[in-house]
Amino acid sequence: MAQLVITKALSKTDYANKQAHVELAERMKQRDAGSAPALGDRVAYVIIKGGKGVAAYDKSEDPLYVLENNIPIDTKYYLDNQLSKPLLRIFEPILGDKAESLLAGDHTRTIQVSTPSVGGLMRFAVRTATCLGCKTPLKKGESAVCANCKGRAPELYQKQQNIVNDLEVRFSRLWTQCQRCQGSLHQEVLCTSKDCPIFYMRKKVQKEIQDSTTTLDRFNNPLYIKNFNPSHPDLKYHYIAHTSCDVMEERAAMKAQDMYLGVLFSMEDLSVYGYMTNTKVKFITVLTVPDVIIKDLDMKNVFRRIHTAYVNHTSNPFYDIDSQKMIKSKKFEQEIEAIGRGRALEGGNRSSVPPAAHGP
Structure with a gap:
């Protein structure tokens, strides 16, 4: 996430044309005026997926908000505007005219998109709990596994417990790294540096622990x-x-x-x-x-x-x-x-x- 963050100073609010960081600052102010960027602050943002024809300034979003709500990143924007030209300059002397084939073709058609938890159709979506074994929708009274997978409950429980344990170890290591960075292993980490890759890694793992613990609690x-x-x-x-x-x-x-x-x-x-x-x-x-x-x-x-x-x-x-x-x-x-x-x-x-x- 840290590699995708764009940062700009909020020097004024009356630009001739709409700016991504200004529009985001206004949206953040509507969500929580206390934590929103003020004039003179630097605004960090990423570009998220939007509808066809939506301007880039309307697709800017706070990186932490994106992590917490699983909002998909606009990969095409970053590929076209930040990666394609440098990559073509590197590979053109080697591949010539074929260099552009690196950015298009069958190998680019398979992508993974996380399911967002806010916005769009998600406000109308109805969540249905599924079996942790076979993924079939659970009936009333079933919390973790269906009747067919009941015999696998200990195995599935141990598998989910191992996932939680691995995430906790990862979070502890990231937390310790942040403590060492601030110079104390005995105090809370107060760092909110949105330019640090460890900061986003720590927040992402924290979100994954919460989701995994929620799944584990179904047992x-x-x-x-x-x-x-x-x-x-x-x-x-x-x-x-x-x-x-x-x-x-x-x-x-x-x-x-x-x-x-x-x-x-x-x-x-x-x-x-x-x-x-x-x-x-x-x-x-x-x-x-x-x-x-x-x-x-x-x-x-x-x-x-x-x-x-x-x-x-x-x-x-x-x-x-x-x-x-x-x-x-x-x-x-x-x-x-x-x-x-x-x-x-x-x-x-x-x-x-x-x-x-x-x-x-």
Whole structure:
């Protein structure tokens, strides 16, 4: 992506002809005035695919927005305007008139285009979940694999887990490289340099991790995740909740009553607690490690309140318990908010309680 970025200074807004960077700055201002480029800033942009006859200034877009939404790049624009002439100058002395055949022909007809998530017909598209094995549309109640591929579920789960692991290693290496660049391995990376190839690689891998983790979560279908600690990214708790489900399955084997499973595992600054109902609904709570010891009785009370809120929500006759959809009830949100804030007040500012409910 960094090799395709064009950067121009926003020196004025009243050009005689429309300019790509000026039009983009105006669109970014409409999206978020706080983060939009101001007069005197340099505007980085790439050219994206557009309809036939659309001017280049209408196809300019913020590189980060393109990465986050899988918007396809206008490869023909870059080939015709930035690559063709230098390539022809290099190969003409060798190939003569045949040099132009490098840029046209059968070998140029196969291209890969990512599916955008915004704009065009995508606003009218209906997403359908497909089986991770055979890609057939899933029926109601199926979250990861169809009935025919159920026997392959462990294999598909391990395959997806390996993908997530590889992406996490890649992200860690890129993150460390950015930390070394800023001169500290113990602070958050604040760099937003849109001229750096590592910056875009890091953002791209971060997006891929989120997508891959979402796919992985289909095996343990999260129904609700709440983060009470804004200093920790949601993705961190998302991953912890998913990892905890495997530990809970091991501990809860051969038992059929409501269970408080205690501390599942601990990290440097976090402790993870688990609770499972007799219908195999899992509740996971992550606490930042405080200076005082947290009693099991207190945690049991927290889980009972979360369980009660869940039961009250599912008792609604209009709620489809087999829908596999995330819980978006305002009343349920308020009850979880009250539980989390109450726990935070008891333990001071040191505690955060992001509960996660997972389907069976």
